[in-house]
Amino acid sequence: MTENLGIIGKKSAQRTGVERVVNAPLPTVYGKFDAVGYVDHDRGVDQVALVYGDIGTEQVLTRLHSECLTGDAFGSQHCECGDQLASALRAVVAEGRGVVVYLRGHxxxxxxxxxxxxxxxxxxxxxxxxxxxxxxxxxxxxRDYGAAAEILRDLGVRSVRLMSNNPRKREALLRYGIQVAEEVPLLIAPSENNITYLRTKRERLDHRLPHLDAVAHWS
Structure with a gap:
């Protein structure tokens, strides 16, 4: 995304849906992204999409990343969230185009x-x-993924290659009218601190985590 959109809107309690308000260059350790900021009027939070390259409209490599302060900022090993975020950012840079929608309120x-x-x-x-x-x-x-779908539509995205192990994200995007051309696993090596948590996600929340079988010896 090369267009400099600037500030084009302000938060209003009377408005509904997701409103794009700013576009800013964001150089990171992974590469130079555009940070596209949105006001999510329905949920009362600000949202951001990190956009890399000329993303196009079809089969856009995409991550819907649920906010996780402990994992994303503090490096918690209770979950794999921070490593998933980093892996997703690296993946879109390697692809040459893609979007990471960072979902606050999640x-x-x-x-x-x-x-x-x-x-x-x-x-x-x-x-x-x-x-x-x-x-x-x-x-x-x-969690609800309506805001994510609105953001993707605003960016012109019609179909995605979704980086996720959670089938509910695919189902949600389809329900909101975004096509999922492919599900791309985002598997992070487990640790002794999160293996029980990850097994619960697989066994009780239907996350696709086949790599956990390799560490069956951990309690």
Missing amino acids: EGRGIGLLAKLRAMALQAEGLDTVEANLALGLPVDA
Whole structure:
């Protein structure tokens, strides 16, 4: 994306949907992206898409990345989120074009930062990630991908090659009218700190994580 769009809108409580407001160059350790900023009026948060190259409209390599402060910023080994984000950014640079939509409001599969930390404390006591959310009276997964679909449409994307192990993301994009030409696995080597969490995602949340079989000896 080469067009300098500048600031073209302001947040308004009366508006609905996702509104593009700014485009800015963002040099990173992975490559030079365009950071396209949006106001998500329905959800009350700001969103950003990192766009690399001339993305076109079809079969765009795409990652919908759920915000994860502990993993993305602090390098937590409780999950694989930070490594997935880095791998996705590297992948779109290697491809020469692509989009990483960073979805704020998705912390802890949509329950929020403090609730996620409470759930992590329960997991330290022996509950799995599903049981912990339910014990707190919270949904197992409260994420919605409507904003992601709106952002992709605004960028002109009609079909994606989706970097994800979660079949629910594909189902959501299809439901919102974005075609998924291919699902591209984004498999990160597990550690002793997250193997139980990852197994729960595979066994109870249907994530496609076949590489976990190679570490069956870990408890």
